[in-house]
Amino acid sequence: KAGVTQTPRYLIKTRGQQVTLSCSPISGHRSVSWYQQTPGQGLQFLFEYFSETQRNKGNFPGRFSGRQFSNSRSEMNVSTLELGDSALYLCASSSRQDYNEQFFGPGTRLTVL
């Protein structure tokens, strides 16, 4: 099976712009989670989608949003970018409704100038 894919791998934006990141889960996986990874804050949970519904959300401002499509692919959007949004954004998929093994993608490296 192909792994979790994320596009683009690298992105450079300027403050105030918005960005959309894409994630394709492993075939058959219906749960997709997003994480932000920074040297200062480590790995932080953003939100999780299952069957096109957001089931859980981390402690991030409303500028961070996401959605999931009927084919389980997911996108996350960050509006009004700030310098502090520079990070590696990771997507992970899981085949079960409950916890258990999450498969991470390689991430999208976002740089905000």
Added chain:
Amino acid sequence: GENVEQHPSTLSVQEGDSAVIKCTYSDSASNYFPWYKQELGKGPQLIIDIRSNVGEKKDQRIAVTLNKTAKHFSLHITETQPEDSAVYFCAASTSGGSYIPTFGRGTSLIVHP
């Protein structure tokens, strides 16, 4: 909310030595504890996990122990090899329909040949 402390932040060992990474958690409701390995330029990869009804789990050179009373769990790697060099993350979460992990800050393991 949950708080996970991970130590040490850096661990340097000689090839063939053992390595131990320790994590403590604060929420007694947490019952799922995965460990991830992240190599440069890649997303985290689950290497082993343990649930609160188990005290120890082994997988070849890797083992995890859990002490629910003391709220700490540890990763043990025996006979370390240079390819074990990576950043290791512990996490804690509660089960029950969704998965919102809290991650430790990571341990950079360096195995010298």
